[in-house]
Amino acid sequence: MDKEKKILDTALKLFVEFGFHGTPTSKIAKDAGVANGTLFHYFATKETLIKELYVTIKNELNQILASQTNPTDSIKEAFRKLYFTTINWALINQDKFYYIQQVHFSPHLAQIPAEVLHEQSKMHIAFIEKAKASGEIKIMPNELLYTLVNSQIMGIYQYALTQPTDQQQDSIEQGFEMIWDLICSPQSIAGGVPLQESKSI
Amino acid sequence: MDKEKKILDTALKLFVEFGFHGTPTSKIAKDAGVANGTLFHYFATKETLIKELYVTIKNELNQILASQTNPTDSIKEAFRKLYFTTINWALINQDKFYYIQQVHFSPHLAQIPAEVLHEQSKMHIAFIEKAKASGEIKIMPNELLYTLVNSQIMGIYQYALTQPTDQQQDSIEQGFEMIWDLICSPQSIAGGVPLQESKSI
DNA sequence: TTAAATATCGACTGATTAGTCAATCTATTA
DNA sequence: TAATAGATTGACTAATCAGTCGATATTTAA
Structure with missing residues (x-):
């Protein structure tokens, strides 16, 4: 209506x-x-429609992610929730997830004010800061961490798409362990090897 | 001319x-x-131009990658070359790399025959098969390996873009070690922990 | 040299499309 | 009830654009 x-x-x-x-x-x-x-x-214009659709969709995802946060969760648990919620939302809302990429690789993205884009990543950056402060995450630039996690999510999402529904959650779980191993602080995994040392094999 | x-x-x-x-x-x-x-x-049509531009660019990258392969290289060395060559090509040819994504998230991709797309990933799939057969790579589905590496390349590329030129190669190198740790077979890294065990901490 | 094939040109067109506008309808409020 | 504001309509337009075509130039081959 x-x-x-x-x-x-x-x-x-x-x-x-x-x-x-x-x-x-x-x-x-x-x-x-x-x-x-x-x-x-x-x-007012077709361009406005394209942009507002993008912002609406991003806000929808961000609100869902925000509703999942629980102050009592450990960093790993909070991170797991963000990761799972995002991928499962993407699997349910494939059109919306695709549209985000579609805008991202088009000149329309440049038409969206930087402050609007910044507003949408604020929540994630704040979480990254908190995670790093807790010492559970490897020391690395925010940008790198953000980009790595994002691309891992993209990758696992695309892989999950090729899988039968009953195996998707397993794949996502495995993908989570992978990215967690990648970013978590060395001392927090039993017997793990710090990145710096693994370079000197 | x-x-x-x-x-x-x-x-x-x-x-x-x-x-x-x-x-x-x-x-x-x-x-x-x-x-x-x-x-x-x-x-003949604008659509043809869009598609042929895509195929031309993909072929250019694939030819460069093919020219880098050396049968005497170890799997890790060969993989490193593919990884570095791709990211450095992307940094030099940002328009071309962006255009590939642009087509990828547009209805034009569906207009490109599956056989043409398959032809372009053939080389990579063949390398994945070889790497897995060598035992240096963790056992996992080809699709997953391909997707994970691709998204890692995308992520590191995007991060490198935000960095001053003199630090880019370091970032790419670190990114390589990360993805290699992620995909290489447990016994081939000194003191490393197999994924299966790290889940049962 | 001649003939055929190919490359190049740019004015033109038929179709499409973003956006307008004046009129009508519906809800709100005083 | 009357008045005001906002919502809705769809025919209309001015502009744009993908693709055509006949003419001309250039290259190739016989």
């Missing part, structure tokens, strides 16, 4: 299937069951 | 900056210094 939401939902589906170019605003309006002019009542 | 190449070069620059939609064929022709009709003499 909410026409604005209907437009966003329809735009998501069409953009993912046909791309930005291949999706006329007229088709979005038609498929959403609203008049042409109604679309431009809510979104 | 080669107009076909000039068109491809110009298209790459414009597609990366303005996207597929934001780049009219007329502008590509104009910037490339050829007539409108000349573009369509070499590329």
